[in-house]
Amino acid sequence: MKKSNLDFEYGYGFSMPENNIFKTKKGISESVIRQISKIKNEPLWMKNFRLKALKEFFKKPMPVWGADLSEIDFKDIFYYIKPNKSVKSSWEDLPKEIKETYDRIGVPEAEKNFLAGVSAQYESEVVYKSIQKELTGQGVIFCDMDTAVKKYPDLVRKYFSTVVSLYDNKFASLNSSVWSGGSFVYIPKNVKVSLPLQAYFRINAKNFGQFERTLIIAEENSFCHYIEGCTAPIYTTSSLHAAVVEIILKKGSRVRYTTVQNWSKNVYNLVTKRAKVLDNAVMEWVDCNIGSKVTMKYPSCYLAGEGARGEVLSIAYSGSSQHQDAGAKMIHLAANTTSRIVSKSVSKDGGRTSYRGLVQISPGAKNSKAYVSCDALIIDEKSRSDTYPDMRIKERETDVQHEATVEKLGEEKLFYLASRGIARVEAEGLLVNGFIEPITKEIPLEYTIELNRLINLEMAGSVG
C-alpha cells in the first residue's frame, strides 16, 4: 500500500493505441444507426427498434433533475467502434494491446481463480468470452448480446426491452438506438450457478460512448451471481457510458448483480438498471460507484409477484470534481413483497454524493414491507451530500421505515487510531472502509480487497 500511495493517480488510466477495424464517424444520426445495424448483420426487427428509439432520443429533453449534464456534447462522441473481428475464447488470440489491457487489469487471473464465466467488452464489442463447460451442459447461456440476437432469436425477442422500454428515459432511448455488446445470460429452471459470471467493460478510445445492453433471464428456482467491473483511460475530454440492464426473475429464482464501477474521472455514467421480480424471487443489486465524473444510476426492482423481494446495497464515493447521484427504486406491485435499500456514501475534497430513492407501494400490495437506510459520511468542509428520498404509499397495510444519517469523520476516532500509531491518512481510509463494511461484506472477497484498496488509494491520493 505504501508504494501505491506515493504514485497514486488512477491505476487503470493507461491507454493503448487505437487499432480498431471500424469506427462510425463522430455524432449520431440515422445513417450511423443504419451503419451499426448493417455491420452487425441484424434482423429487421432490431434495426426498426433502433430507428424508433433514435427518434425518441431526439425528441426527449435532457433531464433537468439530478447531476449536471450540460457539458455532454452528443455531436462530439463516437458511437460505435469495432476493435477486432470476432469474439475469442482464448486470451492468446486477442490483439496484443487488448490482451495486455486485460492482463494489467487482472481479468485472466481472476478468471482462473474464482469465476464460472468471463465476458470482456472493449469499446463497442465483446472481444473475449468463456464459460465453464459443465454450465453449457446444464443449458446455461452466457454470451454477448449481439450473438444472442442471432443465436437465440426467440428468447431475445420475447424478453428484450420488456423491462426497460425504449421510451423510458433519454439515455435508455439512446442506448436502445446505438446499443452494442453487453451480456446475455439465461439460467434454466432449477439450475444454480454457484461461481460468479463476470463481465468486464473497458473504454479505450477518446470521446467514445459505450452503450452495452445486458439481459438476464432467471427461470424458476434458478440462481446466478453476475459481476461487472469497468475502467477507462484518463482523457481530458469526456466519454459517455449509457448502459441498459434488464433482468427477469421467474418464480423462486434469485439473482445477485454486483457492480464495481471505477471509470476514470472523465466518464459520464448514466445507466438504467431494472429487474422484474416475480413470485417469491429475490433480486439483489450490489452497486459500488467509485469512479466516473458523473454517475446517475438507480437500480430498480419491480416487485411484480407475490412474496417477491428486492434489495439494493449501494456505495458511492465522490472525490474532487465528482458527483455520484445514486440510489434505488423499489416498486411494490404485489402483496407480501419486501424491499431493503442500504446506501452508504462518502464525499471528500469537494466531491458530491446524492442519494436519490423511490419506494412505491401500489394499491393492492398488502402486507408489503420496505426499509430504507442511507448514511452519508462527509470527510471535509468542502464536500457535500444530499438525500432525496421519495415515498409513495398507496396502500394502508404496509410497513415502511426510513432512516438517514449524516456524519463527519470524527476527530476523536482519528485520535484514537493515532494513539495506536496509525497516521491520519491511513486512519481516514480505515474509518471509511469501516463505514462501508456492512455492504462490502456482501461482496466476494476478491472484490472487497479491491474496493478497500481503491478507497485507501482515493483517500491517500488526494492528500499526498
Place this chain on the structure above:
Amino acid sequence: MISLKKVTILVNNKTILKDFNYEFDENKVYALMGPNGSGKSTLAYTIAGHPSYVVKNGEIKFRHRSINNLTADKRAKKGIFLSFQSPLSLNGISVFQLLRLALSGKEEPLAIKRKIDRIAKQLKIKRELLSRPLNEGASGGEKKKLELLQAAVLNPKFLIFDEIDTGVDIDALKTISKFLDRFKNKRTMILITHYNRILKHIKPDKVLVIKNGQLVKEGDFTLPQRIEKNGYEKI
C-alpha cells in the same frame, strides 16, 4: 523516561495544566490521583499528543528528546500508549484490522492474529468480541480488556491507563490487574485511578496527586489509603 518541564496546556483557550513539572523514571509504576476535573486525563492526552491539547509553554521529552512537535501517531510509534477512559466504538473495524494497520510493515498479519488470540485468552476476552467491530456491544469491563489487549500487542515502553478500573466488575478487575502486574516488567506505567482497589494488586512505586492542574502531593503506596479514608481535602 518522560519529562515535563514547565508545561502549560490550553484546551479551547482555557488553561488546564499550569507550569507542570515532573519526570517519570524508567520501569516504574505511578499512580495518578486527584479529584474530578483536576487535570489527570489532560496530562494523559497531552503526553499522547491530542491535537486539541495545545502546549502553550514548556517542553515534553521522551527519552531526552522533545516530542512537542510530534503528532500522536508518531509518539505512539516511539512507544507511548494511551488506554482510554471511555474507548469509542469503531464501526466496521475489528481489533485485528486496527492492529494490522498499526503494525503494517513491522509484523506479519498472521503473527499479529496469533498474538491477539493468545493475549485475548489470558484476558478472558470472548472470541466473538474479536471479530466484531471494536467495542461494539462490549461491556465496560470488556472495553477495558480490549484496550489492554491492544497495549500488549503493540508492546509499548510507556503506558498511561486512564481509569482502567472504572466500570469494571470484580472478576474483570482481577483479570486486568493480574495481567498488568506481569506486563509492567521493563515498562513505565501511569495508572490514573480514583480507587485504591487496583493498587492493592499492582503496587505503585510512586503516587502523585494533582489538583487544579498542579502537582500537590507525591507519596508512596500508603498515600491512596489515606486519601480513601480522608478525601482529597485534607491533603
